[in-house]
Amino acid sequence: MAAGSMRLQSLLGRLNVVQMAAPILILMVLSMMVLPLPPFILDLFFTFNIAIAVLVLMVAVNTQKTLDFSVFPTVLLVTTLLRLSLNVASTRVVLLEGHNGPDAAGKVIEAFGHFLVGGNFAVGIIVFMILVVINFIVITKGAGRVAEVSARFTLDAMPGKQMAIDADLNAGLIGEEEARRRRSDISRESEFYGSMDGASKFVRGDAIAGIVIMLLNIVGGLIVGMAQHDMPIAEASRVYTLLAIGDGLVAQIPGLIISIAAGLVVTRVSDDRDMGQQFVIQIFSNPKVLGITAGIIALLGMIPGMPNLVFLLIAGGLAWFTWRLANKQQQTVSTPVKVAPPPIPEAVEASWSDVAPLDVLGLEVGYRLIPLVDKSQDGELLRRIRGIRKKFAQEVGFLVSPVHIRDNLELKPNAYRILLKGVEVGAAEAYAGQFLAINPGRVAGTLSGTPTKDPAFGLPAVWIDIMQRDQAQAYGYTVVDASTVVATHLNHLILTHAAELLGRQEVQQLLDHLAKEMPKLVEDLVPKVLPLGSLQKILQGLLDEGVHIRDMRTIIETVADHALRTQSADDLIVQVRIALGRAIVQQLFPGNGEMQVMSLDPTLERLLAQAVAGGSENTSFEPGLADTLVRETAAAAGRQEGLGLPAVLLVPSSLRLLLSRFLRRTVPQLKVLSHNEVPENRIIKVTSIIGGRT
Numbered sequence: 001m002a003a004g005s006m007r008l009q010s011l012l013g014r015l016n017v018v019q020m021a022a023p024i025l026i027l028m029v030l031s032m033m034v035l036p037l038p039p040f041i042l043d044l045f046f047t048f049n050i051a052i053a054v055l056v057l058m059v060a061v062n063t064q065k066t067l068d069f070s071v072f073p074t075v076l077l078v079t080t081l082l083r084l085s086l087n088v089a090s091t092r093v094v095l096l097e098g099h100n101g102p103d104a105a106g107k108v109i110e111a112f113g114h115f116l117v118g119g120n121f122a123v124g125i126i127v128f129m130i131l132v133v134i135n136f137i138v139i140t141k142g143a144g145r146v147a148e149v150s151a152r153f154t155l156d157a158m159p160g161k162q163m164a165i166d167a168d169l170n171a172g173l174i175g176e177e178e179a180r181r182r183r184s185d186i187s188r189e190s191e192f193y194g195s196m197d198g199a200s201k202f203v204r205g206d207a208i209a210g211i212v213i214m215l216l217n218i219v220g221g222l223i224v225g226m227a228q229h230d231m232p233i234a235e236a237s238r239v240y241t242l243l244a245i246g247d248g249l250v251a252q253i254p255g256l257i258i259s260i261a262a263g264l265v266v267t268r269v270s271d272d273r274d275m276g277q278q279f280v281i282q283i284f285s286n287p288k289v290l291g292i293t294a295g296i297i298a299l300l301g302m303i304p305g306m307p308n309l310v311f312l313l314i315a316g317g318l319a320w321f322t323w324r325l326a327n328k329q330q331q332t333v334s335t336p337v338k339v340a341p342p343p344i345p346e347a348v349e350a351s352w353s354d355v356a357p358l359d360v361l362g363l364e365v366g367y368r369l370i371p372l373v374d375k376s377q378d379g380e381l382l383r384r385i386r387g388i389r390k391k392f393a394q395e396v397g398f399l400v401s402p403v404h405i406r407d408n409l410e411l412k413p414n415a416y417r418i419l420l421k422g423v424e425v426g427a428a429e430a431y432a433g434q435f436l437a438i439n440p441g442r443v444a445g446t447l448s449g450t451p452t453k454d455p456a457f458g459l460p461a462v463w464i465d466i467m468q469r470d471q472a473q474a475y476g477y478t479v480v481d482a483s484t485v486v487a488t489h490l491n492h493l494i495l496t497h498a499a500e501l502l503g504r505q506e507v508q509q510l511l512d513h514l515a516k517e518m519p520k521l522v523e524d525l526v527p528k529v530l531p532l533g534s535l536q537k538i539l540q541g542l543l544d545e546g547v548h549i550r551d552m553r554t555i556i557e558t559v560a561d562h563a564l565r566t567q568s569a570d571d572l573i574v575q576v577r578i579a580l581g582r583a584i585v586q587q588l589f590p591g592n593g594e595m596q597v598m599s600l601d602p603t604l605e606r607l608l609a610q611a612v613a614g615g616s617e618n619t620s621f622e623p624g625l626a627d628t629l630v631r632e633t634a635a636a637a638g639r640q641e642g643l644g645l646p647a648v649l650l651v652p653s654s655l656r657l658l659l660s661r662f663l664r665r666t667v668p669q670l671k672v673l674s675h676n677e678v679p680e681n682r683i684i685k686v687t688s689i690i691g692g693r694t
Contacts, residue, residue: 025078025082029081029082029085032045032085032089036089036092037089039093039097042086043108046090049079049254050250050254053255053261054257056072057261057264060072060264061261061264066189066192066265066266067185067188067192070188072192072196073192073196076258079258080202080206080255083206083254084206086250086251087210087247090247090250091217091220094243094244094247095217095220109247110246125241125245128210128245128248128249128252129211131252131256132210132211132252134256135256163440163478164473164479165179166179174387196265207255210251214248217248218237218240221240221241221244222236222240225239287322287329290318294316294318294322298311298312298319359419359422360420360501360503361494362403362422363385363405363406363416363417363418363419363490364405364407364416365416366407366416367407368413368414368432369414369415369430369482372432373405380483381486384483384484385403385405385487392491392494392495396498397548397550398502398506398549399506399509412429414431414432415427415428415429416430418489420493421500425493426455426490426493428455430482430486433482434463434481435464435466435469435479435481436452436462436482437449437461437463437464437468438478438479439461439477440476440477444475444476447462447464447468447471447472447477448464449463449464449468450462455485456485456492464479499540499541499543499544502536502540502543503536504532504533504536507536508532511535514552518553518556521556521557525560529563530559534569537569538569538573541569542555542573542576542580546587547577547584547587548583548587551583555579557579558575558576559572562575573657574657577677578676581679582679584673584677585682588671594682595648595650595683596687597648597649597650597684597685597687598633598636598647598649598687598688599651599689599690600655600690601689603691604625604690604691605651605652608655608658612655626662629662630666632690632691633649633663636688637667640687641669645687647667647669647670648670648673649663649670649671649690650673651673651675652675653674653675655674656672
């Protein structure tokens with residue numbers, strides 16, 4: 001017995017009160033429909049229902065984002081069931097005990113029947129019908145329509161939002177956890193509005209049920225009062241009608257409060273401020289608008305026959321508030337302070353300190369883009385650039401130099417340019433405060449704005465204002481802000497010029513970092529077997545072809561194994577690529593599925609093999625053969641990308657280096673693999689055959 005008692009106590013201890021709240025509430029609702037309740041308990045539940053309605057309204061008003069109250073559709077259903085169960089319980093008490101007087105069904109129903117409508121059942125019926133009309137036709141119908149439209153637009157905008165998240169993730173602006181959270185928020189948002197659209201039907205049905213229940217209470221009360229308790233028809237009508245009206249009002253008023261909360265939730269726009277702050281800031285923050293309103297109210301107050309005192313009182317209050325607000329805003333405007341010009345420095349002789357080293361990476365911006373990179377203004381672009389460098393180091397395998405940012409008054413106000421060792425490698429324009437809507441290829445409509453092209457990938461795009469953002473996402477555009485545009489462009493150029501960013505200093509830092517874990521491996525290679533410059537050429541050759549150098553252990557071991565036989569960077573790159581074959585293929589074809597690649601026609605393959613038979617790396621092709629090879633390769637690569645596949649050409653090992661260098665400029669998206677680099681367990685499927693004609 002003692003052991004059983006201890007197990008029971010342990011079980012009760014593990015039960016969470018919060019987890020049990022919902023089942024207890026549902027059981028309470030169902031029990032009220034079946035079990036008779038005394039008037040005091042009924043008053044308790046009616047008061048609890050009103051408190052829950054007010055609590056839900058307050059939560060809706062103070063919610064900053066819609067998803068912060070994502071449980072609202074379920075709350076709407078539960079509160080509706082609670083009101084209906086109270087109607088059933090109160091109807092039972094009204095019909096059984098109504099002949100004993102107006103307080104037979106509890107003090108709450110009596111209060112609503114007498115004090116709120118003055119004991120006049122005609123007034124009570126009219127007030128009840130007005131509340132039902134407001135709830136059913138105005139608030140619930142409008143909230144349901146807003147939820148329906150929001151659900152449709154949210155669902156239509158999901159592909160664009162998902163692509164924007166993928167773009168931020170690929171650019172290193174966010175991590176996996178943040179991307180997963182954003183995708184979850186998008187899914188929850190569409191589910192929320194869909195649930196709200198359905199939940200509004202419960203409130204609509206509740207309003208209809210309230211009318212039917214009130215009529216049934218009146219008719220049933222008349223029958224019970226006259227047939228069972230021998231009450232006169234006038235007395236029965238008065239008593240049971242007041243009880244029915246009190247019962248209806250005590251249920252409809254909380255229902256109206258819940259409907260108002262539903263309307264507030266579905267019509268609000270997500271903001272960092274609650275609804276009260278938004279309301280005050282956006283309506284009462286413009287003294288010009290308030291002043292015009294005060295003038296109009298004052299003119300109306302001067303019309304003969306109008307309640308002049310009331311109108312002029314309101315106009316005076318608005319005028320006083322306008323004066324206070326205008327003075328407050330004027331005080332916040334800082335007066336420019338005249339600063340004495342700095343003294344002219346004396347001319348000094350030139351020195352070596354005047355020779356400043358070039359920045360490896362630089363970003364110059366026009367004056368309108370300064371807020372994006374200003375620390376004092378919490379520039380978003382600075383955080384994104386830090387994320388780009390971190391993601392690049394994690395994926396590619398080395399840390400690029402910091403990006404030096406400066407303003408340049410010679411640029412256009414919205415222009416920026418990206419410099420590599422002092423030379424411009426990219427330039428475009430961005431508009432702070434606007435969004436770039438990028439057309440990924442399939443959109444449902446057109447947008448008004450400034451047409452342009454995505455600076456990173458050249459896709460057609462339009463600069464739009466913030467009011468068009470939701471519409472653009474609904475059409476299927478990928479919508480990003482100005483900071484993301486600049487950051488994505490910078491990230492693309494860093495990846496493109498990764499080989500140039502890997503200098504000897506970076507290679508030495510990479511070896512020093514590797515030597516902390518594998519000192520013997522690094523010591524045996526550099527400088528005993530291979531100079532630092534030769535290792536730099538090997539790593540740059542890999543980066544030129546888009547191969548990541550994260551697996552430095554494999555690279556160092558492979559170079560050490562073959563460097564004694566050859567010092568040629570090209571020959572060592574071939575061996576390193578074979579050793580990294582699994583990683584190269586995984587980078588192009590994630591997972592273990594089949595590889596869908598392009599291949600050469602056997603005839604063209606033999607011609608190319610004969611051309612390189614001399615063994616010279618500067619082998620030249622016959623013009624007709626070269627033109628055919630470039631044209632057909634570009635067309636095949638375009639078809640591959642149209643199918644959503646990487647443009648990969650699979651060739652014999654002897655042709656890989658030559659074709660990679662020859663086609664790199666004309667077909668930059670093409671990756672050339674050799675048969676030796678493909679792991680044995682991967683299945684190859686040839687989707688296009690490039691055939692040359694001489």
